[in-house]
Each structure stands twice: as structure tokens, then as C-alpha cells.
Amino acid sequence: MDWLTTVDHKKIGILYLISGGFFFLVGGLEAIMIRIQLWQPENHFVSADTYNELLTMHGTTMIFLAAMPMIFALMNAIVPLQIGARDVAFPFVNAIGFWTFFAGGVLLNVSWFTGGAPDAGWTSYVPLATDAFNGGNVHGVDYYVVGLQIAGIGTLVGGINFLATIINMRAPGMSFMRLPLFTWTAFITSALILFAFPALTVGLVALMFDRLFHANFFEVSNGGNAVLWEHIFWIFGHPEVYILILPAFGVISEVVSTFSRKRLFGYSSMVFATVLIGFLAFMVWAHHMFTTGLGPVANSLFSIATMLIAVPTGIKIFNWLFTLWGGSIRFTTANLFAVGFIPTFVMGGVTGVMLASAPADYQYHDTYFVVAHFHYVIVGGLILGLFSGLHYWWPKMFGRMLNETLGKLTFWFFFLGFHLTFFVQHFLGLMGMPRRVWTYLDGLGFDDLNMISTVGAFLMGLGTIFFLINIVTSAAKPRDAADDPWEDGRTLEWTIPSPAPEYNFAQTPLVRGYDAYWKEKMEGKNAMTPAEPLGPIHMPSPSILPLILSIGLFIGGLGFMYHHTIVGIIGLLITFGCLFTRSLIDDHGFHIEPDELHDKGVKA
Amino acid sequence: MMNRWRVLKRLLPLLAGMVLLLSACGRADLSVLRPQGPVAEEQFKLMKLAIIIMVIVVVVVFAIAFYVIVRFRRRPGDKTIPKQVEGNHKLEIMWTVIPIILLIILGVPTIQSVFGLAKDYSKDPNAIQVKVTGHQYWWQFDYTKLGIHTAQELVIPNDAVISVETETADVLHSFWIPSLAGKTDANPGGSVNRMYFKAPNTGVYLGKCAELCGPSHALMDFKVKVVDRASFDRWVAAMKTPTPMPSDPAVADVLTQQCLTCHAIDGTQGGAFPNLAGIGGKQAVAGILLNTDSPKYQNEGTVEDNLKRWIRDPQAVKPGAKMPKVDLTEQQIDGLAKYLASLKLNY
Ligand code: HEM
Numbered sequence: 001m002d003w004l005t006t007v008d009h010k011k012i013g014i015l016y017l018i019s020g021g022f023f024f025l026v027g028g029l030e031a032i033m034i035r036i037q038l039w040q041p042e043n044h045f046v047s048a049d050t051y052n053e054l055l056t057m058h059g060t061t062m063i064f065l066a067a068m069p070m071i072f073a074l075m076n077a078i079v080p081l082q083i084g085a086r087d088v089a090f091p092f093v094n095a096i097g098f099w100t101f102f103a104g105g106v107l108l109n110v111s112w113f114t115g116g117a118p119d120a121g122w123t124s125y126v127p128l129a130t131d132a133f134n135g136g137n138v139h140g141v142d143y144y145v146v147g148l149q150i151a152g153i154g155t156l157v158g159g160i161n162f163l164a165t166i167i168n169m170r171a172p173g174m175s176f177m178r179l180p181l182f183t184w185t186a187f188i189t190s191a192l193i194l195f196a197f198p199a200l201t202v203g204l205v206a207l208m209f210d211r212l213f214h215a216n217f218f219e220v221s222n223g224g225n226a227v228l229w230e231h232i233f234w235i236f237g238h239p240e241v242y243i244l245i246l247p248a249f250g251v252i253s254e255v256v257s258t259f260s261r262k263r264l265f266g267y268s269s270m271v272f273a274t275v276l277i278g279f280l281a282f283m284v285w286a287h288h289m290f291t292t293g294l295g296p297v298a299n300s301l302f303s304i305a306t307m308l309i310a311v312p313t314g315i316k317i318f319n320w321l322f323t324l325w326g327g328s329i330r331f332t333t334a335n336l337f338a339v340g341f342i343p344t345f346v347m348g349g350v351t352g353v354m355l356a357s358a359p360a361d362y363q364y365h366d367t368y369f370v371v372a373h374f375h376y377v378i379v380g381g382l383i384l385g386l387f388s389g390l391h392y393w394w395p396k397m398f399g400r401m402l403n404e405t406l407g408k409l410t411f412w413f414f415f416l417g418f419h420l421t422f423f424v425q426h427f428l429g430l431m432g433m434p435r436r437v438w439t440y441l442d443g444l445g446f447d448d449l450n451m452i453s454t455v456g457a458f459l460m461g462l463g464t465i466f467f468l469i470n471i472v473t474s475a476a477k478p479r480d481a482a483d484d485p486w487e488d489g490r491t492l493e494w495t496i497p498s499p500a501p502e503y504n505f506a507q508t509p510l511v512r513g514y515d516a517y518w519k520e521k522m523e524g525k526n527a528m529t530p531a532e533p534l535g536p537i538h539m540p541s542p543s544i545l546p547l548i549l550s551i552g553l554f555i556g557g558l559g560f561m562y563h564h565t566i567v568g569i570i571g572l573l574i575t576f577g578c579l580f581t582r583s584l585i586d587d588h589g590f591h592i593e594p595d596e597l598h599d600k601g602v603k604a
Numbered sequence: 605m606m607n608r609w610r611v612l613k614r615l616l617p618l619l620a621g622m623v624l625l626l627s628a629c630g631r632a633d634l635s636v637l638r639p640q641g642p643v644a645e646e647q648f649k650l651m652k653l654a655i656i657i658m659v660i661v662v663v664v665v666f667a668i669a670f671y672v673i674v675r676f677r678r679r680p681g682d683k684t685i686p687k688q689v690e691g692n693h694k695l696e697i698m699w700t701v702i703p704i705i706l707l708i709i710l711g712v713p714t715i716q717s718v719f720g721l722a723k724d725y726s727k728d729p730n731a732i733q734v735k736v737t738g739h740q741y742w743w744q745f746d747y748t749k750l751g752i753h754t755a756q757e758l759v760i761p762n763d764a765v766i767s768v769e770t771e772t773a774d775v776l777h778s779f780w781i782p783s784l785a786g787k788t789d790a791n792p793g794g795s796v797n798r799m800y801f802k803a804p805n806t807g808v809y810l811g812k813c814a815e816l817c818g819p820s821h822a823l824m825d826f827k828v829k830v831v832d833r834a835s836f837d838r839w840v841a842a843m844k845t846p847t848p849m850p851s852d853p854a855v856a857d858v859l860t861q862q863c864l865t866c867h868a869i870d871g872t873q874g875g876a877f878p879n880l881a882g883i884g885g886k887q888a889v890a891g892i893l894l895n896t897d898s899p900k901y902q903n904e905g906t907v908e909d910n911l912k913r914w915i916r917d918p919q920a921v922k923p924g925a926k927m928p929k930v931d932l933t934e935q936q937i938d939g940l941a942k943y944l945a946s947l948k949l950n951y
């Protein structure tokens with residue numbers, strides 16, 4: 001029960017992890033079905049309609065319901081600890097963020113059971129995504145529009161919350177140029193969310209009006225503009241891919257530095273590169289639209305702007321390599337994933353530069369070459385980064401160590417399976433295979449490589465299963481992880497017990513330099529100097545309102561979709577009722593007294 | 605310095621080998637890697653340039669990564685603490701400047717090519733003007749200056765620039781002939797896109813739709829048939845000659861009542877449905893059922909068999925296709941197929 005009412009950032013992190021992990025499995029299952037369909041030419045494992053649904057839901061699920069929440073899981077679990085805070089800035093809002101994401105995600109997947117999932121691709125290009133082209137699947141895209149709308153609220157408030165937290169709640173002495181890199185990337189990612197998600201919201205609202213009320217934003221015959229959707233979508237969509245990858249960069253920076261026992265090489269250039277990537281992320285959206293016909297001037301500008309991203313990215317790669325250089329490298333599972341990430345991401349990055357050359361992109365665009373490219377960055381980058389971060393912070397989140405043998409099995413199966421799946425797809429694309437195809441004809445020369453790709457996908461599936469086994473078996477073990485289980489921890493989260501107590505820090509630490517904990521260790525101390533005397537700790541009260549509020553949105557969304565306006569209004573009333581109640585009730589939270597600290601500290 | 609050159613010298617044959625390997629990849633009438641015309645050639649040149657630069661980058665990074673991983677592993681029981689380096693300005697400037705130089709090397713030809721490929725031949729009297737319209741799930745080709753219309757198979761001469769204007773009748777499509785030219789989207793409404801290409805070698809090239817456009821997006825294929833100027837002229841003349849009606853009045857009846865309500869069989873008539881002039885002589889029925897007397901794959905058959913298969917149940921061939929399943933007896937289908945298969949243009 002206290003999981004439904006919790007406002008504790010660590011528990012919310014775990015909730016994000018469980019639901020993000022669940023959707024990752026769903027998206028993975030969809031991917032496996034896609035690969036089964038394509039393992040041989042002219043296969044009929046699924047129908048063309050079902051294939052497009054699988055394809056759309058795979059992309060949408062992976063991006064919005066798996067990758068984003070798992071990032072939020074790590075950010076929630078770790079960022080307050082890294083900056084020496086007792087919680088996030090707005091714990092209640094944090095809970096709203098989680099529950100609305102979850103409601104939106106469930107709503108999207110309800111579509112499978114009500115006559116068809118969305119089927120216009122995760123980009124939902126109009127006019128295919130307008131109600132004129134529904135076919136038999138009348139409500140499919142409605143679920144996309146409404147589900148993402150609701151889930152998007154969660155992401156947006158989550159991002160704002162992290163901005164406020166990182167700006168306001170740093171421990172004394174934790175200046176911006178002493179922030180651990182993971183926190184830095186969380187900060188920039190949140191800023192990107194703040195600017196990018198409103199664009200998506202606007203686009204989705206416009207599309208929703210077109211679909212539900214026959215507005216004409218995108219209806220060309222009534223003065224709308226179909227290319228407008230592409231612009232809106234990618235003004236959100238390109239930053240979105242950096243929202244995904246930046247936290248992975250942060251994880252890699254932490255892991256590589258810890259397991260080579262070295263300070264991160266070129267910290268300030270890393271920060272600079274992160275900020276620059278964040279900025280450029282907004283300047284390059286039209287590289288997804290080179291073939292749309294924007295003209296040579298736009299295409300040249302966006303080509304060059306896109307290529308520029310390679311510069312800060314390159315800075316990061318070399319800084320990681322030189323962090324390892326001269327270090328004392330220990331290959332834990334977490335570090336295997338981090339070290340595997342570096343060359344893999346480089347390969348995704350260089351194909352990105354290739355794509356940036358517009359005339360060549362006229363050939364690559366919408367082929368399997370692009371599929372290979374973005375899976376190299378998203379899976380080879382973000383997912384390897386997430387695996388690394390999860391293995392790294394698992395003891396801090398759950399108080400238990402994961403098994404290293406199973407961890408290594410996870411890594412090797414996933415890593416080799418990944419390259420097997422996606423490397424060959426570069427060639428498929430160049431040989432003329434378009435993306436988003438339900439099947440391909442025999443005799444075109446695509447057969448063998450597709451077969452190899454499918455085999456690889458199964459290996460990745462096996463790797464994921466090893467990870468699940470690892471979680472389950474470790475859950476049976478006692479919570480005996482040390483405070484600093486890797487022994488080379490450098491940042492504040494390793495100064496407190498594993499798992500962290502409810503209040504995180506009994507006394508707020510005093511930060512005296514970059515890599516705060518490491519600095520104390522090097523000076524022969526084994527704990528942080530506190531910045532305040534031991535005293536009562538103010539905590540926020542748990543609340544069921546966020547859950548009810550998002551159930552309201554869920555009901556409201558369904559109601560409007562099916563034109564039951566009454567139901568829709570009732571749903572919205574529930575939501576606004578919750579907000580209203582919250583503002584009326586005067587809740588001061590509660591205090592944990594100093595003498596209680598000890599026993600509370602053990603559970604939490 | 606000496607050393608670096610030696611490494612590069614070793615690398616060059618490797619790169620050359622890669623390029624060779626690449627250019628042997630896939631079918632010549634389909635693969636981007638085996639360009640058959642100047643536009644695809646130019647795009648391939650840019651790709652090769654990019655690939656060479658990128659392979660160098662990848663090799664350097666991999667080499668450093670490999671060295672680091674092997675050289676600096678922690679020995680068991682090692683408690684020493686490595687030197688904590690903050691950074692190194694010289695190095696950091698180096699790996700900022702070198703990528704910028706590499707990007708300039710790639711950026712300059714990119715821009716040249718962007719403008720080169722954007723050249724507009726729509727007013728060129730020597731160019732063949734074609735309006736390409738994407739439909740769910742077939743392609744219409746209108747030769748605007750010649751006044752002829754065809755579908756699924758674009759016939760062009762090998763000695764002229766083909767100037768293309770892309771449009772769509774419904775959702776977005778993207779017009780792509782991998783071995784001749786990159787793709788161009790077909791946008792609904794006002795924005796008409798233009799592109800051009802040349803095809804100096806006669807033969808048949810495979811084209812595809814590259815934008816998700818519904819269930820049968822995967823099956824929205826077409827062919828580009830490149831012929832010499834003399835046969836092209838003969839083809840144009842043949843397209844302009846009226847197509848004879850079936851000699852069997854029963855078949856003629858079905859044709860006019862069930863088929864010609866939508867289709868035209870004269871090459872001079874446009875319309876919202878595929879023009880059937882010369883259909884018996886095309887490479888494929890519906891773009892994907894390949895016509896051959898020695899079928900090998902599921903999607904191959906004789907012209908007549910393919911026509912029958914299509915007419916019997918269009919949705920079974922292309923899910924979601926807009927042609928209805930017409931209520932016909934086996935006999936009527938046979939008659940229609942025989943007649944349509946006989947519609948061959950002489951060129
Ligand atoms: C070095 C950095 C990068 C460059 C230069 C780059 C460049 C590009 C370009 C030019 C395209 C358009 C390709 C096309 O549609 O023809 C593209 C597509 C894509 N990129 Fe990247 N990219 C980079 C990093 C990333 C990252 C970090 C991610 C995600 C974490 C990502 C995810 C994607 C996705 C999902 C697409 C496919 C879009 C679609 O058509 O649905 N990219 N990229």
C-alpha cells in the first residue's frame with residue numbers, strides 16, 4: 001500500500017524502474033515478433049496490419065514507456081543522493097509525474113484489446129495518422145495521441161522537478177562545477193525536456209483536434225499543412241533522442257571513472273560538451289526531413305549543423321578513453337557495459353555523420369541503414385548505458401549486490417546479439433531495403449542478412465532473460481551490500497547506507513571539492529564532514545492523490561476518445577478534484593526526530 | 605610522424621578493400637552501392653568519402669580503446685592509486701580541432717552536391733518531363749509534354765535528363781530508385797517536389813516507396829525501364845495508338861462494365877487508377893508479381909497467371925489495396941487475363 005502513496009524519490013525511482021522494465025519487456029517482445037516476421041522473405045507470421053501496429057508500438061513503447069522511465073528511474077534514485085539532498089524539490093509532483101506516465105502507458109497498451117493499436121509509425125506522420133486513413137482500425141491513433149499526451153505530462157513535470165532540485169537543493173559547497181557528471185547530464189536532459197515536450201504537446205493537441213473534432217491543422221484540402229506535422233514532431237523528436245542519450249553519457253562518466261580509480265579526464269570540457277550537445281540538439285531537427293523538399297539552402301544548413309554535433313561527442317569519447325588511460329581498470333559487469341558502450345556508440349555516431357551529408361541521406365533515408373544507425377545510438381548507447389548504471393547502482397537502490405557471473409552472461413549475450421542484429425542492417429539498407437516494411441520479396445538478396453539479424457535479436461532476448469534471473473535470485477538474498485560496495489566510490493551516494501535511508505542524509509554533508517567523497521578518502525577520512533548539527537528532519541507526507549489524479553486522466557482520455565463526453569468530463573473532474581483537494585488540505589508533513597534516526601535508517 | 609604514415613599506408617589497402625567489398629554488395633539494378641547513373645554515382649561518391657573518414661575515426665578509437673583495456677587492467681590485489689589527472693588542454697584541443705577538419709573535408713562536397721542535385725530541369729526542352737503520383741499502393745507516371753500516362757513502369761530513354769515532379773493522391777509516399785537516384789517525398793497539397801536523374805545504361809531498375817503509407821507500403825514497388833532513343837520513340841508512338849477491344853464480345857462486355865469504370869486502356873488517358881495500356885508487356889503485375897515463364901519464387905508467374913491472381917483477389921496480393929474484388933466467374937477472369945496479357949506494345 002505504501003507504494004501507491006509514496007512520495008519518496010527512491011521509491012518512485014523503483015516504481016519507474018519496475019514499470020519501465022515491464023514496458024521494455026513488452027517492447028522487446030514486439031521487436032522479437034517483428035524479427036520473426038522478417039526472418040525469411042514473404043513470411044506470413046503476422047498480417048500487414050498487425051505488423052504496422054507492432055512496429056508503431058515497438059517504437060513508441062521503447063522510446064516513451066521504456067527508455068524515458070528507466071532514465072527517470074536512475075535520475076530519481078541517484079540525483080538527490082549525488083547532490084546531498086534529502087529529497088527532490090517537489091515530492092508530491094514527482095509522484096504525479098510517475099503516475100501520469102504510468103496511466104498514459106497503460107492507456108496506450110489498452111489499444112491492443114480494443115480493436116487495434118496505433119499503426120502510423122512512432123512518428124505518426126499525417127495524413128496517414130489522420131482519421132481519413134484509419135481503415136478498420138478506427139481508434140488506433142487516438143490511443144497514441146491521448147496516451148502520449150497523458151504520459152507526456154508526467155515527463156514534463158518530472159523534468160521541471162529535476163531542474164528545481166538541482167538548482168536549489170545542492171548541499172553546501174556543491175557548486176555547479178563540482179556536480180557529478182550524471183547529475184549534470186540529468187540537469188541538461190531536464191532542460192531539454194522543458195523545451196522539447198511542449199512542442200510535442202502542441203502537435204498532439206492539434207492532431208487530436210483533427211482526429212476527434214475534424215479540425216484542419218494538417219488537412220491539406222482545407223488549408224492545413226502536412227509538412228507542418230513533420231516540423232513539429234522533429235522539433236520535439238530530435239531533442240528527444242538527446243534527452244535519451246545524455247543521461248547514458250552521465251552514467252558512463254561515473255562508471256568509467258570509478259572502475260579505473262581515476263578522476264574523470266577533462267571534467268570541464270565534459271560539462272561544456274554536454275551543454276553544447278543540448279543546444280545543438282535543437283538546431284538540427286530538419287535532418288530528419290532532407291527528402292521532404294525544404295530546398296538546398298535549408299538542407300545545407302542542417303547538414304552542417306548536424307555534423308557539428310560530432311565535435312562535442314568526440315570530445316566525450318576521447319575524455320572517457322583518457323580516463324581509462326593510466327587507470328587501474330576493474331571489469332565488473334557495470335564496467336563491461338560501460339567499456340562496451342564506447343566503441344559501440346562511436347559506430348552509431350559515425351553513421352550519424354554519414355547521414356548528415358544530405359545528398360547521401362537521399363539514399364540512406366528511410367532504409368535499414370537508418371534503422372541500424374539509431375539502434376546503434378539508442379540500444380548500443382542508451383540501453384548499454386542503462387544496464388551499466390543499473391548494475392552499478394543496484395546495491396544503492398536495493399541493498400543487494402547482483403551476481404557477477406550472471407551479469408557477465410547478460411553482457412556477452414546482449415552485446416554480441418546486438419551487433420549481430422544491427423551491424424548487418426547497415427548493408428541491408430544500402431542494398432535497397434526500405435525500413436518499415438512488413439515483408440520483402442524473394443530473390444532481392446536480402447534473405448541471409450535478415451536471417452542473421454533475427455538470430456541476433458534472439459541472443460539479445462536471452463541476455464535480457466539472464467538479467468531477469470539475476471534480479472530474481474538476488475532478491476532472495478539478504479540486504480548486505482556495503483555503503484561503498486565497489487570500494488572506489490567517489491561521489492556522495494556512496495557515503496550513506498545501502499539502500500539509502502528514507503531521509504538520505506542524517507546530516508547534510510559539507511562538500512569540499514569535486515568528487516567529494518574521494519577527496520575525503522584521500523585525506524584519510526572515511527565519512528563526510530557534516531554541514532549541520534543532528535536535528536529533526538522534515539519529511540513530506542505520503543498521498544494517494546497522485547494515483548487517483550492519473551486514474552482520472554485515464555478515464556477522461558478514454559471517454560473523449562469514444563465520444564462519451566460525460567465520461568470524459570467525469571474523468572477530468574476527478575483529476576481537478578484531486579488538485580483542488582491538495583491545495584485545500586494544509587499538510588505540513590512530519591518530522592523524524594534524531595533519536596528515531598537509527599531504526600528508521602535500517603528499513604526505508 | 606614517420607610512424608603515423610606507416611600506419612596509414614597499412615590502412616589504405618584495407619580501405620580500398622572495403623570499398624571494393626561494398627561495391628560488390630547487392631543487385632546491380634537495386635543496390636545503392638552499385639550506382640548506374642550520374643546522380644546515384646555522385647551520392648555514392650559522397651558515401652565513399654564519408655565511409656573512408658569514418659573508418660579512420662573508428663580504427664583510431666578502437667585502437668586506443670583496445671590498448672587501454674589490455675594495458676591498464678587491474679591486477680588482483682592491486683591497491684595502488686593511479687595518478688589523478690585533471691585533463692590536458694593540448695590533447696583536448698587536438699581532439700576538438702581534428703574532427704572539425706574532418707568535417708570540413710566532408711562538408712564542402714556535401715554542400716556542392718546539395719545545390720547540384722537541386723538543379724531544376726522542369727523548363728529544359730530536352731528533358732523528359734514526368735509527373736510521378738504516389739497512390740496507396742501504386743505509382744502513376746504522367747508524361748506531361750508527351751501526353752501519355754502509364755502506371756507501375758516508367759519507360760525512359762537512356763540519353764536524356766529525366767525531370768521528375770512528385771505528388772501524392774493520398775498520404776505521403778517517397779519515390780526511390782536506389783541504383784539511379786536517392787529518394788524524394790511526395791507531399792500532399794501545394795508543395796511539389798522536383799528531382800532529376802539520368803540513366804545511361806539500358807535495362808530495368810527496381811524502384812520502391814520509402815515512406816510508410818499503410819499496410820502494403822512494403823509492396824509498393826515499381827520498375828524503371830531504360831531503352832535507347834529509337835525504342836523510346838516507338839514506345840511513345842505505340843502508347844498513342846488506341847488499344848483494340850477484346851474480339852470476344854462477352855469479354856469486351858465485362859471489360860467495359862467492370863473494369864473500365866475505373867481504368868483506362870488507352871495510353872493517352874489519365875485518371876485516378878492505373879492505366880492498362882500495354883500491361884501484358886510489363887515486367888510485373890501490380891508492381892510485385894513478376895512476369896516470367898519460369899517462376900521460381902512465390903511472387904513470380906506467367907503474365908496470365910499473375911493477372912488472374914490479381915483480379916481474383918487484389919487484397920490477397922496487396923493487403924489494403926483500393927481495387928475491389930470484382931464479382932466474376934472463373935471463365936470471365938480467364939478471358940480478361942488472356943486479353944490483357946495480349947496487350948503488348950511493340951518498341
Ligand atoms: C553523432 C550524433 C548523431 C548524429 C550526427 C545523428 C544524425 C542523424 C540523422 C541525420 C538522422 C536522419 C536519418 C534519416 O532519417 O535519414 C538520424 C536519425 C535518427 N537518429 Fe540520430 N544522430 C546522432 C545521434 C543520435 C542519438 C544519440 C540518438 C538516440 C539516442 C539518435 C536517434 C535517431 C533516431 C531514432 C533516428 C530515426 C528517426 C526516424 O526516421 O524515425 N541519433 N540521426
Ligand SMILES: [Cu+2]
Pocket residue numbers: 738739741776777778813814815816817821824
Ligand atoms: Cu507509399
